[in-house]
Amino acid sequence: MGKLKINGGKRLEGTLAVQGAKNSVLPILSASILIAGESILKNCPDLKDVDAAMAILRHLGCQVTRSGKDIYIDARTLTTSQIPDQLMREMRSSVIFLGAILGRTGEAVLSMPGGCELGPRPIDLHLKALRALGATIEERGGNIVCRAEKLRGAAINLDSPSVGATENAMLAAVCATGETVITNAAREPEIVDLQNFLVKAGAEITGAGTSTITVSGGPLGVQVTHKILPDRIVAATYLSAVACAGGRLELTDIVPDHIETALNCLRNAGCQIQVVGDRVQLSSDGELRAISPVVTRPYPGFPTDAQPCLVAALTVAQGTSVFIETIFRNRYRYVDELRRMGADIKLEGRAAMVTGVKRLTGTSVAATDLRGGAALVVAGLAADGETTVGEIDHIERGYDDLTGALRRLGADISRLA
Ligand code: EPZ
Numbered sequence: 001m002g003k004l005k006i007n008g009g010k011r012l013e014g015t016l017a018v019q020g021a022k023n024s025v026l027p028i029l030s031a032s033i034l035i036a037g038e039s040i041l042k043n044c045p046d047l048k049d050v051d052a053a054m055a056i057l058r059h060l061g062c063q064v065t066r067s068g069k070d071i072y073i074d075a076r077t078l079t080t081s082q083i084p085d086q087l088m089r090e091m092r093s094s095v096i097f098l099g100a101i102l103g104r105t106g107e108a109v110l111s112m113p114g115g116c117e118l119g120p121r122p123i124d125l126h127l128k129a130l131r132a133l134g135a136t137i138e139e140r141g142g143n144i145v146c147r148a149e150k151l152r153g154a155a156i157n158l159d160s161p162s163v164g165a166t167e168n169a170m171l172a173a174v175c176a177t178g179e180t181v182i183t184n185a186a187r188e189p190e191i192v193d194l195q196n197f198l199v200k201a202g203a204e205i206t207g208a209g210t211s212t213i214t215v216s217g218g219p220l221g222v223q224v225t226h227k228i229l230p231d232r233i234v235a236a237t238y239l240s241a242v243a244c245a246g247g248r249l250e251l252t253d254i255v256p257d258h259i260e261t262a263l264n265c266l267r268n269a270g271c272q273i274q275v276v277g278d279r280v281q282l283s284s285d286g287e288l289r290a291i292s293p294v295v296t297r298p299y300p301g302f303p304t305d306a307q308p309c310l311v312a313a314l315t316v317a318q319g320t321s322v323f324i325e326t327i328f329r330n331r332y333r334y335v336d337e338l339r340r341m342g343a344d345i346k347l348e349g350r351a352a353m354v355t356g357v358k359r360l361t362g363t364s365v366a367a368t369d370l371r372g373g374a375a376l377v378v379a380g381l382a383a384d385g386e387t388t389v390g391e392i393d394h395i396e397r398g399y400d401d402l403t404g405a406l407r408r409l410g411a412d413i414s415r416l417a
Contacts, residue, residue: 002396004389004403006380007412008362011286012247014409018235018254019045019400020069020228024190026093027167028197028226029053032073033060033100034174035201037222039073044228045400048393052091056083060101075104082109085142091397092116095123098146099168102135103175108146112139117369117394119329125158125165132156133172133180153178153217161186161211161298167194173215174203182213188299189258193229200224232258234399236306237374239263239282241406243271244313244382246286249409252279261302265291265310269317286382290319290356296326308334308375315343316382317356325350334372337365341379341387362387367394374399381411388416 020043029050032039044050044066054064054071061079065072081101088094088111101108113121127137127144132155135148153176156169166186173180185191187209195208201224204216235254242249243266256263256275263280267273269288274281291314296304304327314321315338325331332352335345340363344355362385367373373395380387389395392415395402406413 001393003416006387008383012409015250018230021231024193030100040225041071042227048397081105081107085111099171103172125162126168129169151176153180156182158184176217180215185213197226233305236262240309240313241378243284248283288317290321292322295324308371312375312378320355323352333368364388366390370398
């Protein structure tokens with residue numbers, strides 16, 4: 001695994017266009033299975049997780065090519081409904097293919113998705129939703145075998161607003177006969193993007209972005225072109241970096257509403273923020289003040305994925321900030337690495353008390369997971385001296401050209417082999 005080398009303490013300044021959203025392109029790549037023709041996806045980020053999803057589509061028999069930020073999928077030649085274990089292990093969120101494969105072929109065989117760095121990643125809500133639509137599901141030797149002679153529209157109430165379960169339910173419901181109403185659905189912007197893709201394909205879906213999504217099953221078209229929405233978590237990452245390193249950042253190609261909670265936190269921490277259309281401008285003198293409490297919640301609450309980078313930024317704030325993590329059990333694995341840089345963070349269950357220190361000190365650290373790894377980069381940019389971040393494969397799952405983007409802002413950062 002590669003390393004990043006960062007000489008911190010430099011002011012950052014510049015303009016960045018925000019990459020397409022990983023958590024939008026992945027479910028939409030799955031949805032392309034339902035199009036018995038060509039899907040053209042624009043603004044796709046160049047990420048390891050996207051490569052893994054493309055490999056799964058190719059394994060299923062689809063033609064998949066990439067040209068720059070555009071991905072072309074022809075799902076007419078789909079030949080199998082099974083994803084082998086090693087492809088499932090490449091990407092934790094491969095379960096997002098379940099509903100589409102089942103809807104398209106009447107069967108889906110996937111290995112049980114393992115846990116991940118964030119802790120167990122159960123899929124009980126996914127399976128409950130598919131059973132409601134008429135699927136029979138067996139767990140056999142580590143595999144999930146789903147079958148459905150016929151999917152029938154149903155009322156699906158999710159016990160909790162799971163993003164992936166909402167997406168799998170939508171994808172299977174499009175192929176069901178009759179109407180499906182999903183209640184307590186996740187409201188993330190990526191769900192809206194998935195609905196927009198499916199509606200372009202001829203699906204009758206309404207309600208994405210609210211807690212109730214209604215789907216009327218029916219045939220889909222044979223060609224869709226769709227531009228992937230901007231990545232709100234990557235946007236919050238760059239804003240957190242400039243907030244603590246100090247400087248000025250303009251982000252373009254962004255939907256400010258999608259990062260409202262992160263912008264409010266950064267404003268309360270002392271950053272100057274302006275929102276102008278699809279641009280956000282932040283300036284910071286690097287002298288932040290503590291904010292509390294920051295509680296992670298399903299959208300439109302503060303996103304769990306933006307928590308690590310905001311924690312990193314507040315390690316050098318005046319005062320003590322309190323974070324409460326309500327989504328993932330092992331979200332704080334990156335904290336030990338921040339402590340190696342001199343951060344003062346106390347953990348008590350789901351709570352993290354972050355007491356600002358004057359400066360962090362560069363040292364060697366290792367990414368524990370995708371967003372925790374990004375937090376170490378944020379900390380390294382603000383720290384005195386040199387920081388090396390190892391295990392950066394985690395980071396490259398979700399950030400397209402992080403090093404290039406930060407160098408364009410004046411950061412002294414380079415990727416070591
Ligand atoms: C999506 O994961 C995102 N991934 C995650 O982003 C994000 O953190 C998460 O939503 C929450 O916003 C993608 O979209 C590819 P969930 P997902 O189902 O769908 C529990 C990143 O860094 N749960 O909403 O897996 C689960 O254990 C990644 O980009 C069940 O109990 O998240 C968790 O505690 C990390 N049973 C909570 O719900 C289920 O059947 C939220 O999970 C499903 C989930």
